[in-house]
Amino acid sequence: MRMQIKTLTLVALASLTLACSAQDLQNRAAGCGEPGRWLAPTEAGARPTDAAALLDRLAAQQAVLLGETHDSAEDHRWQLHTLAQLHARRPSLAIGFEMFPRRLQPVLDRWVAGELSEAEFLRQAEWDRVWGFDARLYLPLFHYARMNRLPMLALNVERDLVDQVGKEGWDAVPADRREGLGRPAAPLPDYRTELKTVFAHHPEKKQDEASFERFVEAQTVWDRAMASGIAAHLARQPDALVVGILGAGHVRHGYGVAHQLKDLGVTRVAGLMTWDVGQPCSAAAPGLADALYAVATPAENPPRLGVAMEPAEEGVRVAEVVRGSVAEAAGIKAGDVLTQVAGRPAASLQAVRQAVQRQAPGTWLPLKVRRDGADVDLVARFPPES
Secondary structure (H helix, E strand, O other): OOOOOOOOOOOOHHHHHHHHHHHHHHHOOOOOOOOOOOEEOOOOOEOOHHHHHHHHHHHHOEEEEEEOOOOOOHHHHHHHHHHHHHHHHHOEEEEEEEEHHHHHHHHHHHHHEEEEOHHHHHHHHHHHOOOOOOHOOOOHHHHHHHHHHHOOOEEEHHHHHHHHHHHOOOOHOHHHHHOOOOOOOOOHHHHHHHHHHHHOOOOOOOOOOOHHHHHHHHHHHHHHHHHHHHHHHHHHHOOOEEEEEHHHOHHHHHHHHHHHHHOOOOOOOOEEEEEEEOHHHHHHOOOOOOOEEOOOOOOOOOOOOOEEEEEEOOOHHHEEOOOOHHHHHHOOOOOOOEEEOEEEOOHHHHHHHHHHHHHOOOOOOEEEEEEEOOOEEEEOOOOOOO
């Protein structure tokens, strides 16, 4: 699921000092929130924790879930570094990816075996169709797996299955279309509460109880799919450690994939995420994750629109819109088809990415989308440098 954590913008130190509570300042004085530190969520907020001892504990698990914001380069750098440290401790390691439906497993196997070029791998893996985020963010992870001949696991199911559950409910899906999945474990009450908030941010969905129940079923099916892929590998390789590369929404509080894994008998599971140093340390609630890694988003990161895209006949279809993003502020909606960017045809995903990355801070990017058969003119306003 391409759910994202909405983070606070990094501001100047003087403003941050004024905004922080006394508890936040006490936490920061103790080293909480400094980039490069591992943190433990506690009742008193995020506190520094010993990295070596933490990684030793993590390496003893059956599964370690690395929750990401999909378009954050810093998150993917953290995933690679954490993966390498776990691999040093547990050579029998596999990497599971939310990004690939399980039918593409043979392509992942050929990549790891060294049989495909990078371009051929992305083409055969249908990257632009099945995921749509910039492949450059993920390529270091793919190359690490290939370099070390680590199994790459396609954890997901087809998007059509999740969409059908969201529209009709699990019971309406024929058994032969469930891709071997069993009924997901019932979601925890707190997960339902969290999903209620997410659901409210989808105004295109009918906001009634029946629609919400189907939405919950769709999310738990997605969680169950990834948990099933991890559990299946552990059944074949009981001594392995599976590191999951997936969205943070599937990891937070252990509500998603970890909950489904425990229902499948996989009980030694840890969830990790990054923590933006612009957030107050006191906001790291107990149970948010087993540990957090403090990061500061580099100022030189290229601008991002905040959408997941896929090819479409008329241009580029918007599959998801990140909450709090430039795209959401511009009025872009999931299902829109981008037909023009800066007056030029949106001929491919790469063309859209390049147009966005050329934008200077504080500038506006005119867009044209096709929505419900009509053309709509929009403007994406990129924030000025802080």
